[in-house]
Amino acid sequence: MELYGVLLMLTVIVSSETQVVHKDFQFFGCSDTEKESMFGFDGEEVIHADFIRKEAVKTAPDFADPISFTGFYENSVAQMENCKQNLATYIKAYNSPDEQLDPPDASIYSKEAVVLDVENTLVCHVTGIFPPPVNISWTKNNQIVTQDISLSQYRRKNDGTFNIFSTLKFTPAEGDIYSCTVNHKALESNFITKTWDVDVAVPGVGPDVFCGVGLTLGLLGVAAGTFFLIKGNNCN
Numbered sequence: 001m002e003l004y005g006v007l008l009m010l011t012v013i014v015s016s017e018t019q020v021v022h023k024d025f026q027f028f029g030c031s032d033t034e035k036e037s038m039f040g041f042d043g044e045e046v047i048h049a050d051f052i053r054k055e056a057v058k059t060a061p062d063f064a065d066p067i068s069f070t071g072f073y074e075n076s077v078a079q080m081e082n083c084k085q086n087l088a089t090y091i092k093a094y095n096s097p098d099e100q101l102d103p104p105d106a107s108i109y110s111k112e113a114v115v116l117d118v119e120n121t122l123v124c125h126v127t128g129i130f131p132p133p134v135n136i137s138w139t140k141n142n143q144i145v146t147q148d149i150s151l152s153q154y155r156r157k158n159d160g161t162f163n164i165f166s167t168l169k170f171t172p173a174e175g176d177i178y179s180c181t182v183n184h185k186a187l188e189s190n191f192i193t194k195t196w197d198v199d200v201a202v203p204g205v206g207p208d209v210f211c212g213v214g215l216t217l218g219l220l221g222v223a224a225g226t227f228f229l230i231k232g233n234n235c236n
Contacts, residue, residue, distance in 0.1 A: 027156050028076065030083035034133045036154055037076035039069070048153045049076035101186035102130035102161050108180045108194040114172050116200055122168045124180035124194065129154070129162040135183040136166040141176060172198040 028037040037049040046060045047069050056073040104126050111121040126134055132154050138145040148169035154162040166180065181193045 028079045028083060029132075030080055030087060031132065034154075035080045035083070036132075037072075037079055038153055039072070045153065045155065047072060049073050051076075051080075099131060102128055103186040103188075104129040104134060104161075104182060104184050104192075106180060106182045106192055106194050108178070108196045110172075110196070111167075114198065114200055116172055116174060116198075119169060119171050122170055122178055122180075122196060124166040124168075124182075125163070126166070126182050127157075127161070127163045129164065129184065130160060130186075132162055132164075134164065136164070137181045137183075138166070138168050139179045139181070140170070142179075172200070174198055174200065 022042055024039070024041055026037075026039045029035070035051055038045055039047050044060075046067065047056055047058045049055075049072065050057050054073065056069060056076075058069070060067070105128055106124060106126045108122060108124050111123055114120060122138075124136055124138070126136065136151065138149060145168065150167045152165040154164050156162055168178070168180075170176075170178065175198065177195060177197045179193050179195045181191055183191045
């Protein structure tokens with residue numbers, strides 16, 4: 001067993017004329033190569049521990065009520081030590097049973113509407129991961145990209161699998177092709193690749209043609225009507 005994780009959940013019911021149920025949750029987990037500690041509310045991450053920068057990172061939006069998490073990072077470090085001890089105990093106790101393996105899927109899309117030569121962000125969304133970790137890499141026109149890339153924390157789903165996002169800042173140019181490759185041991189050939197190409201739609205001429213034809217026919221109709229009206233008056 002390479003992954004050990006604990007999920008703690010607290011359900012809060014707010015009493016009023018209608019009952020509103022909210023769920024706090026805390027997840028911490030570790031493996032031979034990964035460690036994570038996160039606190040969330042109603043399925044959304046609020047804060048996580050960044051073990052590289054050695055600090056707690058709040059991810060709640062600006063409009064959310066401020067919440068104090070004094071000692072969150074220090075507590076997360078202690079949780080990781082416990083996690084590693086439990087992981088070693090479980091491996092020994094269960095004699096390293098075969099792991100459940102769920103192959104992830106991936107999708108790639110732009111964050112904003114694509115406009116040529118205007119900076120944008122590509123998102124590679126990986127879902128259904130178990131167990132972590134996965135490795136995500138990017139290419140542009142078959143060349144490996146290493147700059148302007150970010151990686152989110154793992155988000156645990158109700159079915160026990162995980163999601164993760166990788167983003168790439170880029171400036172779209174006609175004809176460029178980007179790819180996101182996900183490596184995981186549950187996948188056939190150990191990887192999947194999703195591609196995305198810069199394709200900005202050119203406005204069609206159809207509506208303009210129809211408007212022009214309609215206007216022309218309308219003017220011809222007015223002219224014909226005026227002609228017959230004048231002829232009729234002359235006859236009288």
